[in-house]
Amino acid sequence: MSLWPPWRGRSKLGEKDPMGGPSQLPKQDYEALQERCLRNGCLFEDSSFPATLSSIGRGPLLQKLPPRLQWRRPPELHSNPLFYVANTRRLDLCQGLVGDCWLLAALQALTLHQDILSQVVPLNQSFTENYAGIFQFWFWHFGKWVPVVIDDLLPVDEAGQLVFVSSTYKNLFWGALLEKAYAKLCGSYEDLQLGQVSDALLDFTGGVTITINLAEAPGNLWDILTRATYSKTLIGCQTHAGEERMLENGLVDGHAYTVIRIWKVTCNHEPEYLVKLRNPWGKVEWKGDWSDSSSTWDLLSPKEKIVLWRKDNDGEFWMTLKDFKTHFKLLVICKLTPGLLSHEVGQKWSYTMQEGRWEKGTTAGGPINLHQARDTFWKNPQFLLSVWRPKESRTLLMPCSVLVSLIQKPRHRHRNRKLPLAIGFYLFRMSQLSDDQRKLPPEFFLRNHPLVLPEVFRSEKEVSRELWLEPGTYLIVPCTSKAGQESEFILRVFSKKHLFHEIGSNPKTVFFKEIVDQAEGHEKFFKYFERNPEINAAELQKILNHLPWSGLGSTHPLFSLDACQGILALLDLNASGTVSIQEFRDLWKQLIHYQVVFHKHDSNRSGCLNWGQLRAAMKNAGIVLSDDVCYLMLIRYGGPKLQMDFVSFVHLMLRAEKMESIFQNLTQDGKGIYLQKPEWLLMTMYS
Incomplete structure (x- = not known):
């Protein structure tokens, strides 16, 4: 396929698209639809993206389809269908008839970061527990995360083989279902035919994509790749544009790949910089130096060769950085830490x-x-x-x-x-x-x-x-x-x-209008940001205690100075003792969310949550704790009667989310982190 900048996007759900045509995505409540299907004993069928040719497209893709195309659910295709298995080999997807290598290359990069993957693909879905033939995925869509609901009817040929994306493990279906959800977001399967890696990476993360023309690559490209592979980044690349065809060297023109690893080796007493890539086809590999069959591997020490060399036709291969710059046109880095290129990761x-x-x-x-x-x-x-x-x-x-x-x-x-x-x-x-x-x-x-x-x-x-x-x-x-x-x-x-x-x-007028929804007296908040665009804990206390909390009913929370100092400490990673108007904007969005969750689970309108209500509220807000840990949190942040008010709930949720974020930023494999004593003391005492 030819790679050119793709286009996709929607207006707000349920609204008319100002650029032509109604919005494609209807408002669909995943939980309500699932519950209705379970109650009625039926499997979900999505009328907004039906199991018909209209969902596949109306152009050349139809000519590629097998003569007797069928739509089947995973339980009909395998005796033990699985949605996702964490302990299997992660790079397990293979491209089908759709020319969406750009999507698959981005998706392969996504699988290298389990925490990011789980945000797009809710991994608790299955074909057994509460199975109703309905699945949900999330995409970052022009400034916000939007859910996409689909049924699990997938196009297959007469032999029951998936026509589009499949897994090397024949009973895994998360990739095929995600491709269907993305096709629904974009309009049809055919709307995935042409594209660019950077667009899919943006939709999977909400990060910022940096595209480097390798013909004009900076001299510190290896340093950039090193920082990228060891931080929160996803990396893809593209060969030179043109018709999708395999070259004599094993690469494919007009094709997208995933960068999955880099490694510096010693060869003839000189450093050699290697890049490992994966072809979304799951086959067809580079045939030059450092390919699976290359004799250059014999130049390495036995230990390095054992670690790096694999002779499998799985689409994965190594090549030198020099060859990479020669044979590939674009390197795409999706940055989740904005300081990547400026040596400021973690700031x-x-x-x-x-x-x-x-x-x-x-x-x-x-x-x-x-x-x-x-x-x-x-x-x-x-x-x-x-x-x-x-x-x-x-x-x-x-x-x-x-x-x-x-x-x-x-x-x-x-x-x-x-x-x-x-x-x-x-x-x-x-x-x-x-x-x-x-x-x-x-x-x-x-x-x-x-x-x-x-x-x-x-x-x-x-x-x-x-x-x-x-x-x-x-x-x-x-x-x-x-x-x-x-x-x-x-x-x-x-x-x-x-x-x-x-x-x-006026940024202050717009901002506080958002906060108080035109409540009387909101102009008194201006003075806190007029002299200096940052506020301290005492000023934060004044603002929070004067804000309207309509979502909590008749209960009006009272934030103490100690509580505001704790909140500020969680937001203020630079230890400046202040927060800016942007940071307060982000805090307010979190507080609105916590307000809705708290009020929902405060069923008796007491202004407090008991242990069961707290556990349900935290789960609803996205924090899942064991029963024992949840009880300890109630003892730590609750009152003497083991009841937690809204202010304490806010402090607990902010701390839990901050600690989860810190862990994900520090861990390399999602399993653990290593901290020196000063770092540990800073995290445990200041936050």
Whole structure:
């Protein structure tokens, strides 16, 4: 297949797609549908993505199908069907008739991180317990995680073999079902035919994808790969574009692969840098140096050869970094830790997301035209970005690392119906602040040259760039390559400390309107962020105790200073003693979620949870503890009568989620971590 930037996306569920056609995904309650099927003794059939040719597509893919295509459920295909088994070999998926190697390459990368995989694929689903023929998957879809519900009817040939994705273990079906869910999200199986690894990685993680052109790779590429393979990243790559055909060297043109490992060996007393890749086909491998049949393995010590060399036709192979750069075109790194390329892995980063739209005649201004008066560029949406150093870094006169990501939304509910636009963004330095009420006029762009501009406008779902900026205020202008082109977009900014909002809106006004929902007196919260964009524990206490807590009924929580100090300690990894407005925004979203969960399980409206209610509430919020540990948490955070109020519940949930996050960031295999004494003391005492 030819690899080109794919397109997919939906408007909000249940709404009309502003770019044409209704949203493809209906509102489907997985738990309610499953319960109804169990109660009625039937298996779920998804009328919104039926087991018919309409779900497969309407183009060339239909010509590839076997003559007697059938739809069967896994229990009809195997005597012992399994959804997922953790202790099997993880890289177990093979591509079928659909040309979705880009999806499979990203999915293979996903299986290397069990915690990320379990977020996309709920691993507690099965064909035995509460089986009703219904399954659910989660995808990061333009700023939020959305569930996709499917039935388990899969297309097979007359012999009962899966037509599309299958597993090397014939009784495992999670990959085939996930492909079906993703096909539903994208419109049909045929809408998976062409694509790019970066798009699937984005949909699986919500991370930021960095694409490196290997012909222009930086000199420290091996260092980048080393940091990537030992941190929260997923890595894919693509050969040179063209028709999908196998070359004499064993590689496939127009094809996507997964980078699964790197290793430095000693060969002839010199270091040799090796990269291990996997072909989503599960076969067809590289035939050059360091391939399975290469004699170069004899140059290694017996120990290294035993560790690295496998002679299996399983699609996995080694090659040198030099050959990798020669024969592959793109390296795609999906970053879940924004400091990957800047040596700042594990540091505290703020994250802000803004939505916008390019509309013909109003906000679709197109790029800067150096040969004409810039009379349309200024019409593009304009965003102010203020960047400053964290307190602990102010003595180091280093620029601030800022990661900017621009994602365009869909123009059609079927992913392949309309190609993505070519997009990019400009960045200008602001010598003085705007009044925040109106766009900067054309004169500003005639007098000021961009500090950063697109090297090339790219027809991709996401374009991103890591910048090093001096503290100050900047203007970001996202645009398309031509004026008048319409689309919606998401603009994300990652940094240690920043404020970010669209010109024409006061960030504090918008933020607190979100918080209090236009409650009277909300303007009194402004003063806490006016003098300094950070607040301490005492100011946090004032804000929390003045906020409306309508979701808790008549019970109004009272946050003590000690409780706020504990909350701040959990958020404040840099030990600055303060939190920013963005961090408070994230905290508020968590508090809203905890409020809903707490009120749901406080069935007697006492304002407190007992042991059984606490256990159910934590499970509902995504934290599963054993009965003994849950009881200990009630003793630790509850009152003398073993009852836990809302404030204590918030402190417990924040601590549990933070500890889980720390563990996942530190573990390499999901089984354990190693901490030195100072790190252990910091985690146990300060948090």
